[in-house]
Amino acid sequence: MWPPAAWAARRERSGRRAGAQVPCRNRRTSALCGSIQQREISVPTHPLYASYVAVVTNTVRRVAVHLPRQRLSADLVLPAQCPVAQLLPALVDGVVGDRASVAEAVRWYLAPVAGLPLDPTKSLHDNGVRDGDLMLLTDEPAPPPRVTTGAPTDAVIAAIRPPAPRAGGWEAAIATTVLLALASTLCWVGCTSGDEPALWVSAAIALSAAVAAVAGWVTAPLSDALSVGAVGHTAVTGALAAAGFSWPVVVAVAAAAALAMAVRLAMALGRSGIAAVSATTGCAAAAGAIMLAAIIGALCSGDVATIGALLTGTSLAALTGAASLAVTLAGIGPARRAVGPRRAQAAHRLLTGLTGGWCGTAMVGVALVAAQGRYQVLTGIFAIAVGTALILRQRVHLDPIRRRVLIGAGLAALGIALFVAVTASPTTAPWWCCGVAVAGATLIHLQDRQWNPVMRSVIRGIEYIATAAVLPLAAWLAGVYDAVGLP
Template identity: 40%
Template sequence: MHAAGAGAATTVELVLPADCPVGVLLPSIVDLVVGGPGAPAAPHRWYLSRLGGGSLDTSTTLRANAVHDGDVIVLAAVGLPAPHRVPPEPCRVVAQTGRQADPAVAPWAGCAVGIAVALVGATTLVWSARATAGPGPLWTATVLSAGAAAAAVAHRAAQPLSVALRVSAVVFAAATGLLAAPGASEDVGVLLGASAAFVVAVAMLRADTDGAAVALLSALASMAGTIAAVAAVGAAMPVPPGTAGAALTVLSLAALSAAPRLAVAAAGLGPSRGVVGITRATAAHRLLTGVTAGLSCAAVLGAVAAVIAGEVSGVRAAAFAADVGLLLLLRRRGHADAARGWALGLAGLVGMAAGLIAITKTVPAQSFWVCAAAVVGCGVALHWPETTASDIPLVRRGVQVAEYVSLAAVVPLAVWVTGLFGVVRDLSLP
């Protein structure tokens, strides 16, 4: 028996019963080998290991551990790692290192590919329905949505596959709604598609408590709900696309301000509940992450629609999109969760990019300083987390005021984009 510790190494020959469990023998072995006047005062967790590494199983006997007469056993306070073969050839080392991939990346990469295939398939079905007449695309989307939903609920699949199935069910449900009324207007089709996606997302959300699924499904449900609300108004009365986009942005930002309260209410938190467990708090965070991401996407989608519609001058659309993007970027500082920060940041960058493109197309002669300002702004934004400027009270107050100003400017800019100011001016009221 060889004992290796902080002091000098000790080697003792012991005669031990082969049919006694190692855990029963271990206290006596420690007393015989390292006991005495120089024994450590603090308690230790001792391990018996082979000379080449690999700890002995304390629940079995020495015979079961394949310990024979004359074997050298190491007694140490730290377990020795099990031996493993190291390839000496450099080419084999490089080849094996290339095969050591993160096991958690491949399933989620397959999930992303599956969702992308569902999006492409739903888009193809909608396009084919407009190109050719017939109920084939409608029934195909219906069967795919129902099949994905049934497979996700009935089959307890792995987490990435379950997420892909649930999201695919929502995507094909939206395609089914779009194709349900072939002779109706686009507003009616959008209303049916968004409503179908909202219903299926909520149903899938109630049938699953997984983290990634809750975040994605709540994002889809919140985004589809706001789109359905705006499309309902468009189905009732003629609304231009730019006006609908501005209304979608205003509604999404209003709902985004109330997202924390909605998440608290949906998760069952609040003053009435004295004790809140980790599971319920985690569910509230996941729900808030999904709602924030979905409403951010809906807000920037409305701003981009107002820019693409081209119903008003590019300056108005650019100002509106840039203000929405700036507001979403400034909202990042109010969320400690990294996923919510990324969602708001990416949506804000898309809004700022839409405003930049609109102003560049409108006044190309002045695009040089606009591009320079955008590059400088991006550089400052990238450097901001590495500085301590956010700890300065004056700077922090300035950022807060800028957020309030951009929020207050959303409604006037939306009214400006929709042309209501011109309508009121043309009324020539006394």
């Protein structure tokens, strides 16, 4: 305890005479850490112990709170060490009162006249609020609820966007057509006449196109076109190099050469970012499926229908794992917590290329089976199953390019089934055409309809049945059942 003289000296240094009337607010608290009703009273200070009031006044802040929107104001005494977040409910009740009940939730915050809103986790003292400050109590609408899981799928879904129009599309189409036409001509000349220059010319064109595609000398569409042309000429080079062997071996060697070139171009273009990797990825996927089917056909001495059935079955089996393969190649698996937009877009391009390549090989396989014409009824059922599976699979894709590719391949397979049915029984051709027209009109009418959960389950069941029926039918057409002695 200080002596009275010391207390008096402190009082004199504070600038307030002994026995002065110190204004103090007597308050009744109606909410947590907030005062609603106040009244001014005067407390006579003791000449010796007057410093107690100076200590108490440092724990509160006398501020004027103004609500601009509703033109309401209130003079309040608030605790200086209480977080602003705990003061806000009492401030709203004290300043707004019954008017605070609104139809929608709002967020309240306290801010000075000029400056940023106060940090709700800090107290008035920590926010730098002093006695006599004018504070603004303002509200804003609450943000809509949004679920954030933090999973890599959020970035992948956000990266889906409609394809932007690309300049130079006509030049790319012309370049692709010319390069593929040259490849076809060189392949025909080399296979029929056996001229060796066709092999070297095709190899030179493949090398030149690959260098121009990865060097960055041309635009992105032309780079894609040159990449496709390089893969095509590489396949022709491999086929001419294996001339003299059986045709499944020739196809396997050509597909292996095309696969190597496509993978190398995809890696180079993906690393440099010159062009999208969808075209080269599609070529690699198609070449891999063709190579596998040709190798199995060469080992089993299969015919065209056998290799076609193997090609279609392999393609549909690969389509089921295309998403997992794209995720693995893009490196956006569960081990990576943060996925950037560039990596997510790379995964979409990889998936688009894989889907396009395997859809094309599935359609080619159905065409090869139909060209053999061994079992017409079985071939028609096989084509219908493949087309149904491809068309219904587009439901699980959000990218418009992949949806169009799947629908186009499915319609092509159904068209092959119609051709087989018409050639098997020409008298029923009008009825088949009428049925196709009715089915097409029905699909156009129902394309934008939102199905209920029951119908979605039915459609999903039809897709599963069609997909499950492809492999047994392919094995039947490939002669597997005859080889093992099944009836």
